[in-house]
Amino acid sequence: MTAATVLWVVVLALLLPILQTRSLREPLRSGARLLAEQPRRLPAPDVLLGRLAVVLVPSAALLALAVVPVGFAGAAWLSTSADLVWFNAAEVLLWVAWWCAGWSPNSVLPLVGAYRFLAQGLSYELPLMFSLITVGVAAGSLRVSDVLLAQQGVWFVVVMPVAAAVFMCAAAAFASWGPFAGPMGRDLGGGVLAETTGPARLALSAGRALFLGVAAAMTATLFLGGPAGPVASGWWWLLLKTVLVTAVMVALARRLPVLPPDRTVDVAWVVVLPLTIVQALVVSVLVLRGVL
Amino acid sequence: MNADAVAVSGVVDLVGVGALGAVAVALGVAVFVVDSMARATFALLGSFVAVAGLLWTLGLAYLGAVTVLMMTVEMAVMAVFMVAFMMNPAGLMPMTMVHAGRSAAAVATTVFVVLVVGVWVVDWSAVVAGASTATGDGMGPTGSAGAAMVEPTLQVGRAVMGSHMLVMLVVGVTLLATILAATVLATDRGRYDRFGDDLSRRRPDDPVTGGLPR
Numbered sequence: 001m002t003a004a005t006v007l008w009v010v011v012l013a014l015l016l017p018i019l020q021t022r023s024l025r026e027p028l029r030s031g032a033r034l035l036a037e038q039p040r041r042l043p044a045p046d047v048l049l050g051r052l053a054v055v056l057v058p059s060a061a062l063l064a065l066a067v068v069p070v071g072f073a074g075a076a077w078l079s080t081s082a083d084l085v086w087f088n089a090a091e092v093l094l095w096v097a098w099w100c101a102g103w104s105p106n107s108v109l110p111l112v113g114a115y116r117f118l119a120q121g122l123s124y125e126l127p128l129m130f131s132l133i134t135v136g137v138a139a140g141s142l143r144v145s146d147v148l149l150a151q152q153g154v155w156f157v158v159v160m161p162v163a164a165a166v167f168m169c170a171a172a173a174f175a176s177w178g179p180f181a182g183p184m185g186r187d188l189g190g191g192v193l194a195e196t197t198g199p200a201r202l203a204l205s206a207g208r209a210l211f212l213g214v215a216a217a218m219t220a221t222l223f224l225g226g227p228a229g230p231v232a233s234g235w236w237w238l239l240l241k242t243v244l245v246t247a248v249m250v251a252l253a254r255r256l257p258v259l260p261p262d263r264t265v266d267v268a269w270v271v272v273l274p275l276t277i278v279q280a281l282v283v284s285v286l287v288l289r290g291v292l
Numbered sequence: 293m294n295a296d297a298v299a300v301s302g303v304v305d306l307v308g309v310g311a312l313g314a315v316a317v318a319l320g321v322a323v324f325v326v327d328s329m330a331r332a333t334f335a336l337l338g339s340f341v342a343v344a345g346l347l348w349t350l351g352l353a354y355l356g357a358v359t360v361l362m363m364t365v366e367m368a369v370m371a372v373f374m375v376a377f378m379m380n381p382a383g384l385m386p387m388t389m390v391h392a393g394r395s396a397a398a399v400a401t402t403v404f405v406v407l408v409v410g411v412w413v414v415d416w417s418a419v420v421a422g423a424s425t426a427t428g429d430g431m432g433p434t435g436s437a438g439a440a441m442v443e444p445t446l447q448v449g450r451a452v453m454g455s456h457m458l459v460m461l462v463v464g465v466t467l468l469a470t471i472l473a474a475t476v477l478a479t480d481r482g483r484y485d486r487f488g489d490d491l492s493r494r495r496p497d498d499p500v501t502g503g504l505p506r
Contacts (some may be wrong), residue, residue: 049330081445082354089361095368096334103330118368125365142354142445266502 008236031202039198042106048255050104050142054200056097057207064090065214067144072235074227076144083144084132087218089280091128091174094211098183098192101204105195118181119261120173123268124180127169130276131163134283135222138292148226150292157223159292162279164223166272170250171215175208178253182261184208216245308349316342327386329374337367354445 021261067083069076080086093212095118102114136142139150147156157164173180184191220226220241229237286292319339323332340363348356390396452460486496495506 028319046330048333052334080353080357081443082357085354085357086359089357089364092361092364096337096364099368100330100407118372120364121368187300225453247473263503266504270504 008239011240027147031105031206034197034202034205035199037198037201039200040195042195045106046100046104050200053097053101053104054203057092057101057204058210059207060097061091061094061207061210061214064211064218065146067215068217068221069144069148069226070217070235070238072238074148074235074238078144079143082142084136084142084147088129088132091211092125094122094174097207101196102192103181107195109188109190109194110192110196112245113183113185113188113194115145116185116188116191116261117176120176120180120264123264124170124260125203127166127268127276128174130273130280131166131170132162132222133159134163134280137287140287145219147222148228151225151228155223155225159286160223160279160283162275163283164219166276166279167222168215168219168245169272171219172253173214174251175212175215175286176247177208177212179256179259180264181253181258185258187258212249213242213246216249217242219245237291305349309346312342312345312349315339316346324389328387330371331372332365332389333371337363340367352444353449401467 064087066078067076067080067086071077076083078086100113100118102110102112102117104110135147135156138156139147141147141150150156169180172178176183182191184193188194193204196204217238220238224241224245225237226241227233227235227238282292319335319342321416323339326332326335341360344356344359344363346356347359449484483491485492486498488497498506
């Protein structure tokens with residue numbers, strides 16, 4: 001316990017200067033501004049599907065979070081016999097949500113952004129599925145608790161580095177972050193979000209950011225041992241790993257240019273997808289030979 | 293769990309199944325009532341999600357989740373194609389999903405009646421017993437207690453990779469061939485457009501670069 005206490009004192013000491021900076025106050029300030037902002041409406045919008053999107057983006061993030069073991073006791077809100085498929089299904093709801101968000105304002109640029117999200121989705125979805133399947137094969141189960149049990153010896157990032165890297169890239173893609181921010185791109189004047197203002201914009205942006213955090217927590221759970229640590233295993237390790245993964249993703253995102261979605265399709269299908277299949281094959285052989 | 297608790301959970305399940313079934317049917321009807329392609333598409337998706345909820349209520353977590361996963365992708369892609377290819381560009385003008393109403397209603401009613409009669413007439417206990425012997429892995433339920441012990445996800449996996457593997461392979465390859473054939477037929481660019489009339493061009497002339505050197 002003492003080691004963990006020391007660790008937390010160090011982490012808090014590092015975080016303290018950040019708390020005082022503008023970068024932390026800015027999201028609160030702009031969030032409050034969006035809450036008070038007058039919503040803008042174009043002629044003939046599809047209000048119903050717009051509302052569906054506003055509800056669906058944050059809810060899908062919470063549904064995905066339900067199978068991540070973020071509880072203080074190291075348990076998820078929900079444990080089923082198919083947690084990994086549940087997570088994938090929650091993520092894929094974003095396809096509908098963002099398409100509806102881009103469709104509803106009755107404007108060109110948001111719709112182009114929505115189609116960009118779907119085009120990007122067709123690139124990242126299959127590699128993401130194969131990386132999840134690889135995790136399931138190594139754990140011999142689709143339960144997240146079994147995945148954690150299987151990582152007691154060695155973390156999955158060591159066994160399946162390709163699957164881990166692909167999962168992180170796909171996570172950035174379904175959160176439309178960094179190089180995969182094309183659907184909300186500045187070249188489209190904000191893309192999907194170009195015409196959305198007020199509380200609706202706040203809900204969509206918050207849902208998108210929440211999904212990035214959930215994806216980071218899932219990365220830490222599936223590939224970095226989750227709540228397990230060298231000393232005093234517990235929820236604080238998962239939190240620390242999640243913060244670190246998020247920090248890495250945000251830092252990389254700030255340094256990489258936005259990729260046009262038409263430049264990711266070939267790479268995803270010709271390079272990344274075969275790589276993930278080979279990764280699944282290698283892990284399967286390791287499981288069959290009893291190494292894992 | 294005592295008998296009262298079982299009865300209560302049975303009632304809760306029944307109400308849940310009834311509500312989800314009603315939602316599935318209502319959204320299915322909505323597909324043919326709404327006047328926008330986008331709304332019709334997502335009403336259909338909502339109907340499928342309600343069916344996934346039914347599967348979930350029956351304890352089939354994997355099948356429920358995979359139904360949501362597959363149907364969502366399918367409907368998103370379908371929205372793209374419906375808006376792009378069907379008679380109502382952009383889907384903003386009022387439209388209807390009903391064509392040849394009378395014959396369609398006759399077919400739909402017939403199928404519905406056949407399925408409902410089938411549900412009540414078939415002896416499901418015999419079907420379940422037959423399926424568990426067909427998997428032939430010794431994992432099949434040996435009685436009512438055994439049936440509850442085996443995880444449904446495992447049973448599905450064993451069936452797909454065991455007794456039903458031939459069917460799954462044939463279906464998979466057929467679907468792939470259909471998708472490829474449909475894409476080839478739909479695209480307006482062939483190899484002569486890409487490589488020239490005598491196919492002599494070394495690099496294809498493609499309007500979209502794709503991301504890799506060709």
